[in-house]
Amino acid sequence: MIRKSMTGLLLMGFVSTLLLxxxxxxxxxxEVTPVVQEEPKVDDSAEKARLAAQQAEKDRLAAEAARLEAxxxxxxxxxxxxxxxxxxxxxYDKADLSDDSQATLSKKAGWLKENGSYKLKIxxxxxxxxxxxxxxxxxxxRAEAAAKFISAAGVxxxxxxxxxxxxxxxxxxxxxxxxxxxxxxxxxxxxx
Amino acid sequence: xxxxxxxxISEILSRSCKILLFLLIIFMIFPPITFGRIDFNIDKPGxxxxxxxIPDFKNLSTNSESPELSEGLPKVMANDLDLxxxxxxxxxxxxxxxxxxxxxxxxxxxRNWTLVGTDLxxxxxxxxxxxxxxxxxxxxxxxxxxQIFGKRYLEKIIDYRLLxxxxxxxxxLKITGHKGIFLSKFLFDNxxxxxxxxxxxxxxxxxxxxITNEKAIAQFPRWTPDGSGFAFTLNRxxxxxxxxxxxxxxxxxxxxxxxxxxxxxxxDGGGIDIALRDKGFTAIYSADINGGNIKKLxxxxxxxxxxxRSPDGKKLAFVSDRSGPPQIYVKDLTTGSEERITYDFKYxxxxxxxxxxxxxxxxxxxxxxxxxxxNPDGRGLRRLTEGDGNNEEPCWSPDGRYIVFTSNRSGAYxxxxxxxxxxxxxxxTFFDGEERNPSWSPF
Numbered sequence: 001m002i003r004k005s006m007t008g009l010l011l012m013g014f015v016s017t018l019l020l021x022x023x024x025x026x027x028x029x030x031e032v033t034p035v036v037q038e039e040p041k042v043d044d045s046a047e048k049a050r051l052a053a054q055q056a057e058k059d060r061l062a063a064e065a066a067r068l069e070a071x072x073x074x075x076x077x078x079x080x081x082x083x084x085x086x087x088x089x090x091x092y093d094k095a096d097l098s099d100d101s102q103a104t105l106s107k108k109a110g111w112l113k114e115n116g117s118y119k120l121k122i123x124x125x126x127x128x129x130x131x132x133x134x135x136x137x138x139x140x141x142r143a144e145a146a147a148k149f150i151s152a153a154g155v156x157x158x159x160x161x162x163x164x165x166x167x168x169x170x171x172x173x174x175x176x177x178x179x180x181x182x183x184x185x186x187x188x189x190x191x192x
Numbered sequence: 193x194x195x196x197x198x199x200x201i202s203e204i205l206s207r208s209c210k211i212l213l214f215l216l217i218i219f220m221i222f223p224p225i226t227f228g229r230i231d232f233n234i235d236k237p238g239x240x241x242x243x244x245x246i247p248d249f250k251n252l253s254t255n256s257e258s259p260e261l262s263e264g265l266p267k268v269m270a271n272d273l274d275l276x277x278x279x280x281x282x283x284x285x286x287x288x289x290x291x292x293x294x295x296x297x298x299x300x301x302x303r304n305w306t307l308v309g310t311d312l313x314x315x316x317x318x319x320x321x322x323x324x325x326x327x328x329x330x331x332x333x334x335x336x337x338x339q340i341f342g343k344r345y346l347e348k349i350i351d352y353r354l355l356x357x358x359x360x361x362x363x364x365l366k367i368t369g370h371k372g373i374f375l376s377k378f379l380f381d382n383x384x385x386x387x388x389x390x391x392x393x394x395x396x397x398x399x400x401x402x403i404t405n406e407k408a409i410a411q412f413p414r415w416t417p418d419g420s421g422f423a424f425t426l427n428r429x430x431x432x433x434x435x436x437x438x439x440x441x442x443x444x445x446x447x448x449x450x451x452x453x454x455x456x457x458x459x460d461g462g463g464i465d466i467a468l469r470d471k472g473f474t475a476i477y478s479a480d481i482n483g484g485n486i487k488k489l490x491x492x493x494x495x496x497x498x499x500x501r502s503p504d505g506k507k508l509a510f511v512s513d514r515s516g517p518p519q520i521y522v523k524d525l526t527t528g529s530e531e532r533i534t535y536d537f538k539y540x541x542x543x544x545x546x547x548x549x550x551x552x553x554x555x556x557x558x559x560x561x562x563x564x565x566x567n568p569d570g571r572g573l574r575r576l577t578e579g580d581g582n583n584e585e586p587c588w589s590p591d592g593r594y595i596v597f598t599s600n601r602s603g604a605y606x607x608x609x610x611x612x613x614x615x616x617x618x619x620x621t622f623f624d625g626e627e628r629n630p631s632w633s634p635f
Contacts, residue, residue, distance in 0.1 A: 093517055093539070123430060130556055131541035132585070132629065133412065134511060134518055136425070136432050136453045137467070137474045137495045144472050163430025164451075168388065168409050 083111055083120070083190055088146060090184040093130065095141040097149060105146055108188065109153035119159045121189040122146045126167045127180035139164030146186045229311050229335055232278070232368045234593065238615030241280035242311040246270050247287060249316035249327070250295060257320040258349060265316060265327060268356035271396055272374040275609060276364065277616035282310065295330055297339050305334035314363065325349045329359050331366070341366045353398055373589055376635040378596060378607060379413035379422055384625025390424055390437075391627075397607070397620040404437070412629050414456050419634040423447065423455035423464060434466055434483065447483030454498050458505055459547075465489070465499035465508065476510055490523060490530070500545050502568065509543040509551055509568070520553055522568055533570035542585060548592030550612065552576070554584050563597055565612070576614030589632045596630045
């Protein structure tokens with residue numbers, strides 16, 4: 001067994017050495033001579049400049065259009081984001097809408113009228129003070145006050161839902177006016 | 193002139209003799225509950241706290257198993273009696289050691305106990321057999337040198353607190369003639385897991401169990417009068433909806449289709465009162481125990497909330513913002529008349545009507561909340577908490593003798609109890625998160 005495989009290995013070694021030699025000989029044979037051909041000279045620099053200018057103008061217009069499109073998209077996105085991010089705030093134990101709140105709600109009503117496929121969920125929240133039970137109703141009252149305003153501005157009632165979280169979901173922690181005034185709020189969620 | 197005086201004096205003397213005789217007869221017919229120096233008056237907690245001595249219990253177990261119970265058993269009872277507000281457990285270092293090895297009267301040197309002013313002496317011995325413990329408990333009046341109570345109790349060793357609460361109740365009943373609160377429990381909500389869930393614990397704050405797993409907002413548990421379950425408010429999707437949970441099965445049932453805030457059982461257990469939101473207002477309704485058959489009780493086109501009945505069920509106290517900030521009103525359900533009963537403060541909420549006909553409620557003044565009581569007609573105002581953080585969400589013990597409430601006097605909100613007159617305010621829960629909205633179980 002061992003002798004047989006030894007002979008095999010020797011044979012393989014011999015054959016591969018032969019192959020190496022032959023390929024080395026072939027490489028030496030190849031010789032390439034480079035040939036250079038000269039093209040006829042034509043003066044077309046004016047045409048080139050014209051085309052370049054044309055292309056530049058095209059590019060500029062496309063970029064401008066893209067920029068405007070992006071700006072428009074961003075504005076739409078921003079308006080949509082503002083629908084959810086812009087909250088309204090209330091005084092202690094009150095569900096009355098301030099002038100600022102009314103302006104914010106008018107904007108939201110306008111947006112909803114332009115974007116008929118969206119519905120709006122309004123969440124009423126309270127600060128931690130006062131009875132937890134009373135605050136559940138106060139939260140509902142705050143949400144309903146906003147819904148009433150938006151509906152009066154011409155948005156169909158069935159596109160508005162109101163919920164209350166009472167004092168259960170504060171955004172600011174701490175037992176001071178700075179935290180309380182952030183927590184007495186309505187939040188808005190878009191639903192498509 | 194002199195004669196006139198002597199006539200007058202003899203007249204007064206004969207009258208006072210008559211009064212004395214009358215009082216003597218009264219005492220013979222109605223003897224007050226007194227043991228030695230204990231002249232107990234349930235209506236005056238804090239008047240005088242009776243000094244109770246509970247030395248370490250003797251371990252009679254064959255191999256002295258569970259030695260920790262020697263201190264552990266009396267500790268439970270001393271804490272119970274302390275929390276009741278009527279007793280004051282004495283410091284062990286005040287004890288004069290002169291008693292024999294047994295717990296019977298002939299082993300006790302009563303003079304040593306009267307010398308340090310002991311009004312009530314409680315002795316105990318226990319034997320552990322396997323998983324069980326048997327405890328022999330006796331109470332003595334050291335001034336009379338007499339045993340006034342003696343009983344044996346058997347319980348699993350792990351439930352030794354339960355055994356001692358039971359024994360504490362027996363002794364309290366024997367001495368005061370009134371049922372003790374030591375086996376009662378509290379339901380409350382806590383947000384420790386990140387979500388408000390309902391929990392239960394013993395009246396002394398031990399044995400905590402979480403009993404809802406809603407991962408939403410579960411709050412305001414309110415026991416049924418028979419203790420089989422409780423109503424609570426559940427908010428899964430932004431709407432607060434009254435629900436009911438059966439304690440033994442853990443099954444939950446919805447009590448209302450509409451949004452509603454405060455479901456509370458009527459005192460006879462026959463129905464519930466509930467505040468439901470409808471068309472921009474909250475009104476109070478009565479319903480059957482399944483939330484069906486609803487009937488409107490108030491109609492003010494404002495927010496009427498937090499209903500609670502008088503003990504006879506004929507009157508209803510509630511909160512309304514019909515006149516501006518919330519105030520407390522009482523409606524006579526027979527005549528239909530409604531009367532505002534709070535006028536002294538700007539913001540009054542959370543009325544609870546005791547079985548002894550007192551209304552406790554919360555006043556918010558300058559951003560601080562405190563608990564007051566008054567009679568149902570608005571008279572007899574009494575302030576129970578003052579200058580100690582916020583104190584809110586009062587709930588009466590079913591016997592009307594105690595109030596459990598929440599306070600943030602130590603930082604976060606935890607449960608505290610006090611006597612009906614505000615005496616002996618004591619923190620009873622020490623859990624993570626905040627304990628809110630407690631409800632006191634029937635007992």
